[in-house]
Amino acid sequence: MIQKENLFLFHPSLSTINESEVVYIQKNPTRSEALIRAQRKYYQKNKEKLTQNQLEYNKVYNKVVISCACGDKYTRAAKFHHMKSTRHATRMQNIKDGKFAGETKSLSRVNCSCGGHYLYKDRHQHFRTKKHIKYINNIAQEEIKEI
Numbered sequence: 001m002i003q004k005e006n007l008f009l010f011h012p013s014l015s016t017i018n019e020s021e022v023v024y025i026q027k028n029p030t031r032s033e034a035l036i037r038a039q040r041k042y043y044q045k046n047k048e049k050l051t052q053n054q055l056e057y058n059k060v061y062n063k064v065v066i067s068c069a070c071g072d073k074y075t076r077a078a079k080f081h082h083m084k085s086t087r088h089a090t091r092m093q094n095i096k097d098g099k100f101a102g103e104t105k106s107l108s109r110v111n112c113s114c115g116g117h118y119l120y121k122d123r124h125q126h127f128r129t130k131k132h133i134k135y136i137n138n139i140a141q142e143e144i145k146e147i
Ligand SMILES: [Zn+2]
Pocket: 068, 069, 070, 071, 072, 082, 083, 088, 091
């Protein structure tokens, strides 16, 4: 008769880890030949069931949502895709630059030399403001004086 603890060594999805099993593994780092054979035999005999267990386990595992360092969330199944995405890279860069993680160029705040500020996407509106036009005209006049 194979004990549940022994089976855990062979197939993790058979049981969830509990403290007694962890202790068992630490105390018994090597498996005996007889145990390995018994476990192989058990696996062959219950292959289908075990594979099904593994599939069920993967289904749940893949749905686990993880919070990324970039502040975004992804499921385990999408981890590879997320880590390679531009979205992740941009957010990480924003954080590194001390900006809001979700900041995109169009929503970035620009401090204008006229003393005003605007969102990049609204720059054309800003260039038409009295304050900005006055500033530009002043510069133009200064340049004329210098000539
Ligand atoms: Zn990320």
